[in-house]
Amino acid sequence: MSPAKVESATGRVQRLLTMVPWLVSRQGIEIEEAAAGLGITEQQLVADLDLLFMCGYGQMPDEMIEASYEGGRVFVGNADTIARPLRLNVDEAISLIVGLRSLAASGVGESSAVERALAKLEAATGTIPGVERVVVVEDDTESGRATSLLRDALTAGRRVHLVYVVPSRDERTERDVDPMRLAHVEGYWYLEGWCHRAQDVRLFKVDRIESVDVLDEPAQLPEGVAHRDLSGGAYQRGDDDVPVTLRLAPSAHWVAEYYPVTSRETEGEDLIVTLPTSNEDFVRRLVLRLGGGARVLAPQALRERVATPAREALAAYDGG
Numbered sequence: 001m002s003p004a005k006v007e008s009a010t011g012r013v014q015r016l017l018t019m020v021p022w023l024v025s026r027q028g029i030e031i032e033e034a035a036a037g038l039g040i041t042e043q044q045l046v047a048d049l050d051l052l053f054m055c056g057y058g059q060m061p062d063e064m065i066e067a068s069y070e071g072g073r074v075f076v077g078n079a080d081t082i083a084r085p086l087r088l089n090v091d092e093a094i095s096l097i098v099g100l101r102s103l104a105a106s107g108v109g110e111s112s113a114v115e116r117a118l119a120k121l122e123a124a125t126g127t128i129p130g131v132e133r134v135v136v137v138e139d140d141t142e143s144g145r146a147t148s149l150l151r152d153a154l155t156a157g158r159r160v161h162l163v164y165v166v167p168s169r170d171e172r173t174e175r176d177v178d179p180m181r182l183a184h185v186e187g188y189w190y191l192e193g194w195c196h197r198a199q200d201v202r203l204f205k206v207d208r209i210e211s212v213d214v215l216d217e218p219a220q221l222p223e224g225v226a227h228r229d230l231s232g233g234a235y236q237r238g239d240d241d242v243p244v245t246l247r248l249a250p251s252a253h254w255v256a257e258y259y260p261v262t263s264r265e266t267e268g269e270d271l272i273v274t275l276p277t278s279n280e281d282f283v284r285r286l287v288l289r290l291g292g293g294a295r296v297l298a299p300q301a302l303r304e305r306v307a308t309p310a311r312e313a314l315a316a317y318d319g320g
Contacts, residue, residue, distance in 0.1 A: 015040070016048060016055070020065070023076045034074050049074065142210075143189070147182065149212040150191050153219075154179045160193075161213040164204055172210065173197065178219035182206075185230050192228060194221050201225060241276040244283050245297040248273060252293035255286070272297070280305070 019038055023029065029037075035045045052067040066077040100118040153160045164173050175197035183190045189206040243262070248255055248271040256264055261273040277283055280302050287294045287306050296303040 012048075016052070019048060020052070020076060020079050023074055024079055027075055028073045031069055031072050031074060045069075045074075052076070143207045146206050146209045146212050147189055149214055150179060150182060150206070153212075153214045154182065156214070157219050159215045159217040159219050161215055162204065163210040165208045165210060176215070177202070177204070178221055180221065180225075180227060183230055194219075194225055201228060203228065240278040242278070242280060242299065242302075244275045244277055244280070244299070244302060246273050246275055246283075246287070247271070247295045247297055249293045252290050255290075255294065 015038075022038065023034065026034070026037075031042055031045060035042045038045065040048075046069060049067040049069055052065045055065050065079045066075075068075045097118070150160065152158075159176055159178050161174065161176050164175065165171075166173055175195055177191070177193040177195050179191060179193045180201070181192050183192055183203075191204040191206060191209070192201065193204070194200075195202040246255070247267075250269050253271055255261075255275075256271055256273050259275055261275050263274040265272050275283065283296070284302065284306050287296055288309060296306050
């Protein structure tokens with residue numbers, strides 16, 4: 001029997017915030033019907049209603065939400081504050097405007113939907129002093145300049161020449177790419193495009209691009225080329241990938257952010273991560289370079305391949 005899925009606190013809070021106004025507008029609804037409408041079990045609905053007794057806009061008894069399900073029907077009271085539409089304060093409105101303007105400038109997402117949302121927000125906040133002067137400052141870092149050039153190439157439909165760092169092989173490569181889109185996945189920007197070197201669709205992490213040249217040649221994608229499904233993340237598992245389990249000391253925690261790990265857990269101050277790779281030599285070099293900051297836990301064969309040169313190096317040092 002598979003273990004029960006543990007719901008995150010964030011997920012439950014999001015459901016409660018949706019549930020309260022939904023129930024307020026359906027006073028007296030039967031528990032069975034309410035659970036079906038909310039897409040949860042009756043047991044979960046009862047547990048959520050019990051939790052609402054401890055929620056409210058203050059700490060006094062008369063500031064708590066009242067929830068009742070006696071007689072098989074649900075009634076929710078003293079929840080007008082949550083049931084009303086949310087209102088943004090000035091700081092929240094400005095942050096949202098900046099975010100939407102950045103999104104519109106990046107060319108990512110459904111542009112018409114972004115523009116409609118931005119227009120409504122700017123119209124609603126037009127009377128707030130200073131909001132009309134909010135501007136998006138261009139990112140002048142190397143990654144920001146690369147993103148800007150790639151965005152220009154996408155708009156113009158032009159091919160680009162990249163100098164790209166490939167960490168798994170510790171090398172820099174040069175390649176011509178026909179851009180398809182810029183995608184923001186798991187906090188990072190990626191260029192998706194047809195790589196003429198690989199003769200396939202590839203993802204290029206923007207912060208690993210050392211230089212971008214927009215070429216005169218138009219981008220010409222082969223017939224039938226489609227976008228990758230990035231809903232599950234940027235990492236695309238290969239048939240030859242081997243899951244390598246690493247223990248990372250605090251000094252090596254950056255590995256879990258820079259490389260695509262498929263699992264992570266904390267053990268004291270260390271991170272235990274799974275790093276899939278088709279190039280075990282790369283992982284061996286990485287661990288040796290990190291000294292005591294990383295250790296291979298599995299597979300055993302790779303662990304020995306790392307331990308042997310490490311022991312030889314220590315022996316040579318002791319002998320000197």
